[in-house]
Amino acid sequence: MGLDMYLSAKRDIWGFDAEDKNLGNSIQKLFPELDDIQARFNYTIVNSVKIEVGYWYRAKAIHHWFVENVQGGENVQGGEDECHRHEVTRDKLKALKLVCEAVLRDRSKSVVLLPTRDDFFFSSTDYDEGYYQDITDTIDIIDRCLKLPDNWSFEYCSSW
Numbered sequence: 001m002g003l004d005m006y007l008s009a010k011r012d013i014w015g016f017d018a019e020d021k022n023l024g025n026s027i028q029k030l031f032p033e034l035d036d037i038q039a040r041f042n043y044t045i046v047n048s049v050k051i052e053v054g055y056w057y058r059a060k061a062i063h064h065w066f067v068e069n070v071q072g073g074e075n076v077q078g079g080e081d082e083c084h085r086h087e088v089t090r091d092k093l094k095a096l097k098l099v100c101e102a103v104l105r106d107r108s109k110s111v112v113l114l115p116t117r118d119d120f121f122f123s124s125t126d127y128d129e130g131y132y133q134d135i136t137d138t139i140d141i142i143d144r145c146l147k148l149p150d151n152w153s154f155e156y157c158s159s160w
Contacts, residue, residue, distance in 0.1 A: 004159045005063050007054030007088070007141060009152045013047055023049075053154075054141035059134035060125075061114040065096055066156045081158075088154040090146065097142045100135045107132070 013024045024046040028034055038045050056062055063081075070086050071079025079086075103110050107127065114135065116125040145154060 002160060003058045003060065003063060005054075005056040005059060005066075006052055006157050006159075007145070008050055008155045008157070009053045009145060009148055010048055010050040010155065011152045013049065053145055053148075054138075056134060056137065059138070060117045061110075061131065062096075062134055062138050063158055064117050065099065065114060066158070069095070070156055083157065083159050085155045085157045088156050090150075090154075093142045093145055093154065097139055100139050100142075103135050104132065104139075 013020045013027075027046045027049065028038060034045060066086070066088070067079050067081045069079075070088050070092055071081070071084075099113050103113050110127050110131070116127065116131065118125050145152075
């Protein structure tokens, strides 16, 4: 049994300004199967772009952070561990990055700041090089996300 974890970035395309309209029309041209649907409207039918910007496999400490800090809702600690999509604000990404950086600066804080979890995913609960690689990968993923313009939003989803 596995734990796949995804972070996606989404940009809404409203079509009100020239940039959005051109972007929507360009995307629509990539999918000619949409032509019959498009013919019913006099505006672009593409209204968003969504891409995967991060992926982890069995990074249980990172997953648990998302469950506790994102899946409980805004300003709520302790969410439900389920496989739904959850909005992740830029502030939450920055907070996770700070925690990851603190763990890498002082590995003795790992057990407190980003503890591993003993659960049904049958993967290691050790604070080994795989654990610290997940932390390093998380910082890289967050850095890429934060470079995106403010009109991009983020979602976290897990699958098991």
